[in-house]
Amino acid sequence: MQQLTENCLEIIKKRPDHSHKGTFGKTLLIGGNAQYGGAIMMSAEACVNAGAGLTTVACDPVNKTALHARLPEVMIIDWQDEKALKSVFSEADLLLIGPGLGTDKHGSNLLEWVLQHQKESQWLIIDGSAITLMANNRYKLPFPKQTIFTPHEMEWQRLSGLAIKDQKETFNQKVQEVMQAIIVLKSSQTEIYTNEGSFRNISGNPGMATGGMGDTLAGIITAFMAQFDKNIATLNAAVYLHSFIGNELAKENYIVRPTKISERLPYWMKHFEK
Numbered sequence: 001m002q003q004l005t006e007n008c009l010e011i012i013k014k015r016p017d018h019s020h021k022g023t024f025g026k027t028l029l030i031g032g033n034a035q036y037g038g039a040i041m042m043s044a045e046a047c048v049n050a051g052a053g054l055t056t057v058a059c060d061p062v063n064k065t066a067l068h069a070r071l072p073e074v075m076i077i078d079w080q081d082e083k084a085l086k087s088v089f090s091e092a093d094l095l096l097i098g099p100g101l102g103t104d105k106h107g108s109n110l111l112e113w114v115l116q117h118q119k120e121s122q123w124l125i126i127d128g129s130a131i132t133l134m135a136n137n138r139y140k141l142p143f144p145k146q147t148i149f150t151p152h153e154m155e156w157q158r159l160s161g162l163a164i165k166d167q168k169e170t171f172n173q174k175v176q177e178v179m180q181a182i183i184v185l186k187s188s189q190t191e192i193y194t195n196e197g198s199f200r201n202i203s204g205n206p207g208m209a210t211g212g213m214g215d216t217l218a219g220i221i222t223a224f225m226a227q228f229d230k231n232i233a234t235l236n237a238a239v240y241l242h243s244f245i246g247n248e249l250a251k252e253n254y255i256v257r258p259t260k261i262s263e264r265l266p267y268w269m270k271h272f273e274k
Contacts, residue, residue, distance in 0.1 A: 001169055001191070001197075001198045001199065001200045002197060002198070002199045002200070003199070003200050003201075003202060004199055004200065004201045004202070004203070004236055004239065004240045005240075006240070006244070008233065008236045008237045008240050009237050009240065009241060009244075009272040010237075010272075010274055011224075011228050011229065011233050011234050011237045012228070012237065012269050012272045012273050012274065013228070013273060013274055014273050014274065015273075020053075021053040021054055022053055022054070023053060023227075024051055024052060024053030024226065024227035025052050025053050025054070025093045025094060025223070025225075025226025025227045026052075026053060026054045026056075026091055026092050026093050026094075026226070027047055027052045027054065027055045027056070027092060027093065027094045027095075027096065027222050027223065027226050028056050028057075028058065028088050028089055028092040028094070028095050028096070029043050029044055029047060029055065029056070029057045029058070029096045029097075029099070029219070029222065030057075030058045030059075030079060030095070030096065030097040030098075030101065030110060030114065031043065031059060031096075031097060031098055031099040031100040031101040031127075031128065031129070031130075032057065032059030032060060032063050032067075032099065032100040032101075033059075033060050033100055033101065033102040033104075033106075033107070034060050034062045034063075035100075035102070036099075036100030036101075036102065036129075037059065037060065037062065037063035037066065037067070037100060038100065038212065039099035039100030039128065039212065039215045040057055040059050040063070040067075040099045040100045040215070041063070041066070041067055041070060041071065042099070042212045042215040042216050042219065042258050042259060042262070043096060043099045043127075043215045043216065043218050043219035043222070044057050044067065044071055044074050044219060045070070045071055045216075045219065045259060045262045046215075046216040046217070046218075046219025046220045046223070046258075046261070046262045046265065047096075047219035047220070047222050047223045048071060048073050048074060048223075049223075049262045049263065049265040049266055050219065050220045050222075050223035050224060050238070050262075050265045050269070051223050051224075051227050051265075051266075051269065052094075052222065052223035052226045052227060053226070053227065054075070055073070055074045055075070055223075056074065056075040056076070056077060056088045056092070057074050057075070057076050057077070058076075058077050058078075058079040058084075058085055058088070059076065059078075059079055059100075060078075060079060061078045061080075063076075064076050064078075075088075079106075079110060080106075085113075086117075089114075089117060090119075092122060093121075093122065093123070093226050094122070094123050094125070094222050094223075094225050094226040095114060095118065095122055095123070095124045095125065096124075096125040096127065096218055096219070096222045097110065097111060097114050097124070097125070097126060097127070097130045098125075098126055098127035098128035098129050098130030098131060098218070099127055099128045099129075099214075099215040099218060099219075100128065100129070100215070101128060101129035101130055101133075102129050103129050103132050103133055103136070107129055107130070107133060108133050108137065111130050111133050111134070111139065112139065115139055115140070115141065115142060116142075118142050118143060120143060120146075122143075122146070123146045123147070123148070123225055123230055124141075124143070124146060124147045124148070125147075125148045125150065125218055125221055125222055125225075126147065126148070126149050126150070127149075127150045127214065127215070127218040128155075128214065128215070128218075131149060131150075131151050131155045131158070131159055132155060132158055134149075134159060135155070135158035135159040136158075141179075141180075141181060144179060144180035144181045145180055145181070145182075145195065146230075147181040147182065148181065148182045148183075148184060148221065148225075148235065149181055149182070149183050149184065150184045150186060150214065150217065150218050150221070151183070151184075151185060151186065152185075152186045152187070152214060153167060153185070153186075153187055156172075156183070156185055160172070160175045161175075162175065167185070169191070169198060172185065172191065172193050172198075173193055173198055175193075176193035176194070176195075177195075180195065182194050182195075182232070182235065184217075184221070184235070184239060186214055186217070188204060188206075189201060189202050189204070190204070190239055190243070192232075192235065192236060192239060194232050194235075196232050199232075199236055201236075201239050201240055201243055203240060203243035203244055203246075203247055204243040204246055204247065205243075205246060205247055205250045205256070207246070207249070207250040207253060207254060207255045207256040208243070208246045208250070208256045210255055210256070210257065210258065211258075212257075212258040212259070213246075213256075213258045213261075215258065216242065216258035216259075216261055216262055217238070217239065217242045219262070220238045220241065220242050220265070221235060221238040221239070223238075224237060224238040225238070241265075241268065241269075241272075242261060244268070245261045245264050245265065245268055246261055248264070248268075249261065249264070
């Protein structure tokens with residue numbers, strides 16, 4: 001298993017002088033029910049701060065005021081408005097579904113709808129509740145090689161059938177080879193399983209063990225895949241930078257809040273740009 005290092009951040013390129021917001025990708029984030037609106041807000045904040053050109057959030061309308069107040073840069077649509085959803089969906093380069101989605105019937109219907117409408121040109125990131133729904137319903141992925149799952153160990157147990165104690169490199173890789181989707185297995189040392197091999201991120205710290213950290217990572221991955229090359233190197237950079245910033249914050253903070261990582265993304269991306 002290859003170990004991620006700071007070298008992977010070389011994919012962060014200086015922005016062209018002649019560019020516009022469309023140059024850096026259009027992202028659609030789906031999640032945030034009435035109870036877990038904060039999850040999609042943290043994903044959206046990370047996505048915007050990590051440089052996605054245009055970010056739209058489809059969520060329960062109860063979250064609209066809070067999201068607009070916190071993050072006026074995003075566009076918001078009611079996730080029950082199928083006409084609006086179809087319009088935004090058709091133009092998106094990157095899709096993220098799951099943060100705060102919930103596992104009720106509406107969440108399940110939304111996931112089904114996304115899987116039915118995903119285009120070959122679009123990449124799909126499946127996080128949080130959507131992973132549990134995939135495990136429970138065994139939905140078929142239309143484009144497995146353009147799909148990224150971001151489970152924590154318990155979600156991976158549901159999805160893979162591997163008990164946490166059995167989640168070893170060899171077994172994880174075998175499941176990935178069957179699924180063909182990319183797996184970002186989140187833990188104290190996050191592991192990435194792909195058709196091109198496996199990678200381990202040894203960066204990170206105990207201060208990052210707090211709610212919302214995975215939602216933030218999902219947002220960073222979405223933004224990176226939207227604006228840089230859509231490949232494993234870009235994914236690795238997103239995973240590494242998330243933990244790198246967490247380590248920088250941990251030097252002076254007992255706990256690391258996910259929103260503080262998002263806050264520092266523009267600074268560190270500028271620092272590492274080539």
